[in-house]
Amino acid sequence: MYEKIFEKYSPKKDNLIYILHDIQDQHPQHYISEDAVSEVSEYLRIPFSHIYGVLTFYTMYSTKPRGKNVIRLCESPPCFLKGSENVLRKLKKTLDVKINQTTKDGLFTLELCACLGVCGNAPVMMINDDVYGNLNDEKIDKIINKIRGEK
Amino acid sequence: MKYFRTHILISVDESTIRAGVKNFIASLRNHLDKYSLTDEIGILETGSIGFFGKGLCFVVYPENIIYANVTNEDLNEIVTEHFLKGRPVKRLIVEKPERTQYDFNYKKRIVLENSGIINPEDIEEYIGVGGYEAWEKALLEMKSDDIIEVVKESGLRGRGGAGFPTGxxxxxxxxxxxxxxxxxxxxxxxxxxxxxxxxxxxxxPHKLIEGIAIACYAVGATKAYIYIRGEYKLCIERLRKAIAQANEYGIIGKDIFGSKFCLEIDIKVGAGAYVCGEETALIESMEGNRGTPRSKPPFPGVKGAWQLPTVVNNVETIANIPSIIKNGADWYSAIGPYKSTGTKVYTVLGDVKMPGLTEVEMGTTLRTIINEYGGGMKDGKKFKAALVGGAAGVFLSDELINVNMDYESLKNYSAVLGSGAILVMNDDADIVDMLWSVIRFFRHESCGKCSPCTNGNELLFKLINDIRNGKGKEEDLNKLIQVSEVMVDTCFCALGQSLLMPIKSAIDNFKDDFLKRMN
Incomplete structure (x- = not known):
């Protein structure tokens, strides 16, 4: 199932992080399943437990299915100073989810993350690969409604 | 903060004032207003553009088009053609002089001298401004020992936080x-x-590639990796392009410039872990492991990635190298104070008018950085504190706003330059909240390898959480300091040892904020 990805990388352990990124990016639910870990383990000839250890160490990876759009809100001090707590409250309310939960329609997963390096526009969040800055209630409504409209 | 799609930099100096520049600017504003462009186009009055005797002149960014000898009669044409339709008025454009002096919020740039001026995706543009000359000089005219000597003499210190001398x-x-x-x-x-x-x-990106090439030749490395965090998609893309272009031009690769020296540069991507900024954790991550730090010694310089001798340097440090090689150690060491030579790139953010990035000489005061490059305090509010050096930094109060920002001066206040982040807070900010946020960050990022850090962070978070919720006692402040002191003594790597600084400086400088939450 992952041959295309494996073709890109030689079977060396130092390619593990790349491979995991690709597997996760390709999955519509942005996660890495147990089956995938098994296949990677066979391809790289390294233990399942090692891969699982790596997978759960880094915050960008998920072992659980996520929504179509993964929202990662920065909670580091610069964004905190600029009101990330309010943004979090607003997102929870708008999406009707708690942190690390996925909306019932499977469209959004709400996560927190560390500094994204876009602090000049704090508070910021990333939705999949896109960064949204200078957030306030109004902007969040706009962004969420736009994505909801696209589905 | 306002974002403009276009900036007009108008030279206001002795000669243009005589030519009636003030009148011209007023008339330009009227035109922009007439076409509802005032929200899209910003006008900045600058110093001399770098040439004289051409009447009224201005530069349009991002296109970097210079108009000269402009009169009020030309305004309508420029506004309707260029600013509305995107068609520059050719008859008024000046042939580009050699490198115009550019003073847009930056002074004496070294690392960022080309940023915003050249197209980063085109190697020709980098070469056009003198890029890769230093690499050629280093490779063909210098021995590797000479290069190390020059870097040593330049006084360059690591810009990643610790400030270790690069040479x-x-x-x-x-x-x-x-x-x-x-x-x-x-x-x-x-x-x-x-x-x-x-x-x-x-x-x-090519400046970094050039610096890497010189570093590799100096230490005798034939392979280099750039370890980038996974979130920086654009950086990864641009660097991939830059590496491919450099290979294509024979600037890196095999038998470079006929010297027999070979060099391969590759990119490794992270996956979101703060601790991977620690050099040995970064190496573990590169090898495809959990990013937990290794014990030192052996230092990476002796046994690093795959047990090979590995020099780990920060991006900004390496981006200084080409200019040092090109202009010499004396030129570099003349910039900035003794023992802290060169420039430093700062990110100024928080409650300032113009959050952003600036590169200034080492030793510039915090006040100057905030007021001149950060635009001063936003909404006319009063300065209360600055968290300098990132989360692992120090809370400075207004008493220290005149401190010189360099390694040695800050040491006197038990502070560090760190990564160069300056988070400015106004009167509304509460230091207890901020410290809570800092400790929460470390608690989340502790990698779990050693128990002093894992448990210490948990304990610190409980203490600060209680204080924040009004359940703290004054003795808890001592406990916070004690615990973080023990962590300095016992934690495996710098991550766990970092908390003492923000905690101690917050309590020392802003004790009232803590006491307010008690009784």
Whole structure:
């Protein structure tokens, strides 16, 4: 199932992080399943437990299915100073989810993350690969409604 | 903060004032107003553009088009054609003089000298402004020992936070005989409030490539890796392009410039872990492991990635190298104070008018950085504190606003330059809240390898959480300091040892904020 990805990388352990990124990016639910870990383990000839250890160490990876759009809100001090707590409250309310939960329609997963390096526009969040800055209630409504409209 | 799609930089100096520039600006504003462009186009009055005797002149960014000898009669044409339709008025454009002096919020740029001026995706433009000359000089005219000597004499110190002398670091690895040596660039920029490396890589990726090439030749490495955090998609893309172009031009690769020296540069991507900024954790991550730190010694310079001698340097450090080689150690060491030479890139953010990035001479005061480059305090509010150096930094109060920002001066106040992040807070900010946020960050990022850090962070978070919720006692403040002191003594790596500084400085400088939450 992952041959295309494996073709890109030689079977060396130092390619593990790349491979995991690709597997996760390709999955519509942005996660890495147990089956995938098994296949990677066979391809790289390294233990399942090692891969699982790596997978759960880094915050960008998920072992659980996520929504179509993964929202990662920065909670580091610069964004905190600029009101990330309010943004979090607003997102929870708008999406009707708690942190690390996925909306019932499977469209959004709400996560927190560390500094994204876009602090000049704090508070910021990333939705999949896109960064949204200078957030306030109004902007969040706009962004969420736009994505909801696209589905 | 306002974002403009276009900036007009108008030269207001003695000669243009005489030519009636004030009148012209007023008339320009009227025109922009008439076409509802005032929200899209910003006008900045600058100093001389770098040439004289051409009447009224201005530069339009981002296109970098220079108009000269403009009169009020030409205004309508420029506004309707260029600003509305995007068609520059050719008859008024000046042939580009050699490098115009550019003073847009930056002074004496070294690392960022080309950012915003050249197209980062085109190697020709970098070569056009003198790029890769230093690499050619280093490779063809200098011995590797000479390069290390120049870097040593320049006084360049690591810009990643610790401030270790770069030349000295190289001199440990250079004499080692090994089948392969490596240079690794630490671009895992995770310190909250820091994004200088991102902008260096996005704005001028070839400068980094050039610095890497020189570093590799100096220490005898034939392979280099740039370890970038996974979130920096644009950096990864631009650097990939830059590496491909450099290979195509024979600037890196095999038998470079006929010297027999070979060099391969590759990119490694992270996956979101603050601790990977620690050099040995970064190496573990590169090898495809959990990013937990290794014990030192052996230092990476002796045994690093795959047990090969590995020099790990920060992006900003390496981006200084080409200019040092090109202009010499004396030129560089004349900039900035003794023992802290060169410039530093800062990210100024928080409650300032113009949050952003600036590169200034080492030793510039905090006040100057905030007021001149950060635009001063937003909404006319009063300065209360600055968290300098990221989450692992120090809370400075207004008593220290005149401190010189360099390694040695800050040491006197038990502070550090760190990554160069300056988070400015106004009167409304509450230091207890901020410290809570800092400790929460470390609690989340502790990697779990050693128990002093894992448990220490948990304990610190409980203490600060209680204080924040009004359940703290004054003795808890001592406990916070004691615990973080023990962590300095016992934690495995710098991550766990970092908390003492923000905690102690917050309590020392802003004790009232803590006491307010008690009784």
């Amino acid at each position: 000295l670091k190289w001199s440990f690895t250079a004499p080692i005989k090994a089948k392969q040596k490596l240079v690794v660039i630490n671009a895992d920029e995770g310190e909250p409030g820091t994004f200088k490396d991102r902008l260096i890589m996005e704005g001028d």
